[in-house]
Amino acid sequence: MKIIISNASNQPIYEQIVSQIKASILNGELLDANPLPSIRNLAKELQISVITTKRAYDELEREGFIVTVPGKGSYVATQNKELLHEKRLKIVEEKLAEAVSAAKFIQLSLEQLQEMLSLFYEEE
Amino acid sequence: MYHLILKDILVQKIMIMLSFVYIVFFYVVMQGAGLIILPMAITAVTYMLVITACAYDEKNKADVMLNSLPLKRLHIVLAKYLSVFIYLVICTVIYMVITILISLTGLPVKVYPVSLAGLAGGLFAVSLTTGIYFPFYFKFGYIKSKFLNLILFFTLYFGLTSSISFFYMNRDVAWVKNLSSFFQRLSDIQIFAFLVLLTMIILTVSFALSLKAYQSRDL
Amino acid sequence: MEPILEVKKLRKNFKGFALKDISFTMEKGYIMGFIGPNGSGKSTTIKLILNLLRKDGGDIKVFGLDNVKHEIEIKNRIGFVFDENHYYEELTLAEMKKVVAPLYKNWDDRAFARYMADFNLPPHKKIKDLSKGMKMKYSLTVALSHHADLLIMDEPTSGLDPVVRSELLEILTDIIQDENKGVFLSTHITSDLEKIADYITFINDGQIIFSTSKDVLLDQHGLVKGGKDLLDQDIRKSFVYLKENEFGFEGLVKNRQQAKSLLAGQALIEKPTLEDIMLYYTRGL
Numbered sequence: 001m002k003i004i005i006s007n008a009s010n011q012p013i014y015e016q017i018v019s020q021i022k023a024s025i026l027n028g029e030l031l032d033a034n035p036l037p038s039i040r041n042l043a044k045e046l047q048i049s050v051i052t053t054k055r056a057y058d059e060l061e062r063e064g065f066i067v068t069v070p071g072k073g074s075y076v077a078t079q080n081k082e083l084l085h086e087k088r089l090k091i092v093e094e095k096l097a098e099a100v101s102a103a104k105f106i107q108l109s110l111e112q113l114q115e116m117l118s119l120f121y122e123e124e
Numbered sequence: 125m126y127h128l129i130l131k132d133i134l135v136q137k138i139m140i141m142l143s144f145v146y147i148v149f150f151y152v153v154m155q156g157a158g159l160i161i162l163p164m165a166i167t168a169v170t171y172m173l174v175i176t177a178c179a180y181d182e183k184n185k186a187d188v189m190l191n192s193l194p195l196k197r198l199h200i201v202l203a204k205y206l207s208v209f210i211y212l213v214i215c216t217v218i219y220m221v222i223t224i225l226i227s228l229t230g231l232p233v234k235v236y237p238v239s240l241a242g243l244a245g246g247l248f249a250v251s252l253t254t255g256i257y258f259p260f261y262f263k264f265g266y267i268k269s270k271f272l273n274l275i276l277f278f279t280l281y282f283g284l285t286s287s288i289s290f291f292y293m294n295r296d297v298a299w300v301k302n303l304s305s306f307f308q309r310l311s312d313i314q315i316f317a318f319l320v321l322l323t324m325i326i327l328t329v330s331f332a333l334s335l336k337a338y339q340s341r342d343l
Numbered sequence: 344m345e346p347i348l349e350v351k352k353l354r355k356n357f358k359g360f361a362l363k364d365i366s367f368t369m370e371k372g373y374i375m376g377f378i379g380p381n382g383s384g385k386s387t388t389i390k391l392i393l394n395l396l397r398k399d400g401g402d403i404k405v406f407g408l409d410n411v412k413h414e415i416e417i418k419n420r421i422g423f424v425f426d427e428n429h430y431y432e433e434l435t436l437a438e439m440k441k442v443v444a445p446l447y448k449n450w451d452d453r454a455f456a457r458y459m460a461d462f463n464l465p466p467h468k469k470i471k472d473l474s475k476g477m478k479m480k481y482s483l484t485v486a487l488s489h490h491a492d493l494l495i496m497d498e499p500t501s502g503l504d505p506v507v508r509s510e511l512l513e514i515l516t517d518i519i520q521d522e523n524k525g526v527f528l529s530t531h532i533t534s535d536l537e538k539i540a541d542y543i544t545f546i547n548d549g550q551i552i553f554s555t556s557k558d559v560l561l562d563q564h565g566l567v568k569g570g571k572d573l574l575d576q577d578i579r580k581s582f583v584y585l586k587e588n589e590f591g592f593e594g595l596v597k598n599r600q601q602a603k604s605l606l607a608g609q610a611l612i613e614k615p616t617l618e619d620i621m622l623y624y625t626r627g628l
Contacts, residue, residue, distance in 0.1 A: 012562055
């Protein structure tokens with residue numbers, strides 16, 4: 001797992017952690033029941049405050065991505081397979097929506113956009 | 125507490141080695157003073173070591189550091205009082221060594237071996253001076269007590285010598301006669317005991333004052 | 344959870360300066376930064392906690408114990424690092440250790456040897472021959488060698504180069520890996536705290552202005568810059584302090600969200616640094 005903190009970003013540090021851990025879970029890099037670094041250890045490694053990492057973990061727990069066992073540590077929550085699929089689908093939808101609005105901005109037609117999409121899809 | 129005394133000795137290692145030179149100096153220069161050499165030398169050098177230790181504490185702002193350690197202020201004060209006796213012992217030993225060295229080498233210097241009365245005199249004079257100095261030191265700190273320190277040192281010196289000459293010149297006045305015959309009737313041991321008692325009283329009062337001053341002081 | 348340090352209505356009067364009934368609480372497991380301009384009362388507060396000064400009122404509890412009644416017990420569990428060294432310059436590091444070590448109940452000679460080696464400290468050099476950074480590391484070594492639960496530091500980074508400062512910060516985050524320990528550190532170099540501090544207590548002219556989590560502080564406040572035409576009575580009121588020049592204004596607001604909704608698109612609204620917050624509060628009071 002990779003976490004990179006930007007101090008220049010307008011996004012609060014805890015949000016940066018949340019989104020990066022979420023991404024690692026959603027793209028399958030972190031699997032069900034994988035252990036996460038302890039709150040204090042993560043704070044030390046990233047040289048940020050304990051409260052910040054705690055807040056990030058609280059947020060992840062609230063959203064159901066991780067579970068914390070008191071005295072033991074935090075783990076990737078066993079995801080409901082359908083739910084996970086839905087979440088991943090949602091990401092695709094969001095990105096596509098972004099692409100659509102960008103396309104509309106430069107008055108790209110649906111056909112042109114679809115052509116572009118199939119080109120990318122086959123390329124990968 | 126023992127470690128605080130060790131600290132005072134460690135910081136002034138060089139000073140303690142120099143004490144040897146100072147005492148030799150007293151021995152040679154004060155030859156005419158006779159038996160007074162012993163109390164004078166050990167008083168002066170002990171007092172000097174006490175003051176130097178206080179000066180190092182001041183220089184290093186030790187009050188802040190010492191009181192941040194798990195130490196009671198009582199122990200810090202007590203250590204300073206006890207260190208006086210350690211210095212006195214060190215100086216006496218140095219004096220004895222010098223006396224022995226002089227007799228062994230046959231130098232043309234008259235030797236005055238350590239005597240009980242001389243020691244008692246030294247003990248008394250040191251306790252008197254440090255007994256007056258410490259309460260001021262613990263109340264006001266080293267810098268503000270510096271002036272007092274000078275006064276004490278000179279009073280001790282001129283006081284001691286002039287009172288000796290005073291008693292010598294007025295040896296025919298009745299009360300001086302009585303006093304001296306009173307002391308002459310006493311044995312060395314009795315004089316020793318009398319001075320030790322007086323010393324104890326001075327030190328007890330002085331210690332109580334120092335402790336009270338230091339315990340209420342803002343560092 | 345029981346606070347590791349609790350200051351309640353603490354008062355101390357000096358000629359020309361007073362600590363005015365200050366209160367704050369620190370939980371264990373965290374780093375609290377104590378900030379404020381020079382002469383604001385940081386050192387006075389720390390000296391009162393260590394019972395070097397006699398308080399004129401209020402309560403101080405360390406580890407839940409009264410700091411005067413349980414002074415020795417508390418000091419056995421406190422490690423201190425001061426701006427100036429305060430150890431005996433004439434002694435070598437090994438000699439100084441010989442004096443200090445026996446005073447602590449929990450002194451650990453092996454830990455001492457380990458830290459001395461880790462920090463590359465020469466045991467037989469005199470303290471006066473050390474660089475400022477090494478002196479600080481030596482103080483830290485002594486503090487860590489009796490396994491102190493609470494580290495109290497008064498301006499430990501002043502006069503140090505950035506490399507040593509960042510080393511110190513790493514050590515501090517290392518210490519609170521143990522969630523029963525805590526670090527209380529005063530500084531006027533706020534950038535040191537920007538990253539690692541969990542809580543910030545800000546003192547100015549003997550009064551606590553706030554004592555809160557650093558994240559909340561940085562997330563809520565906003566630095567607003569814009570043209571002077573934007574400033575009307577209501578908007579002016581929302582600023583902690585406002586600087587105006589010929590071409591525009593720059594100021595700190597307590598509520599960044601509100602400022603965004605009021606001035607979005609018209610003014611530049613940024614996340615402030617701790618230094619911005621400290622400066623604007625100091626000037627705005």
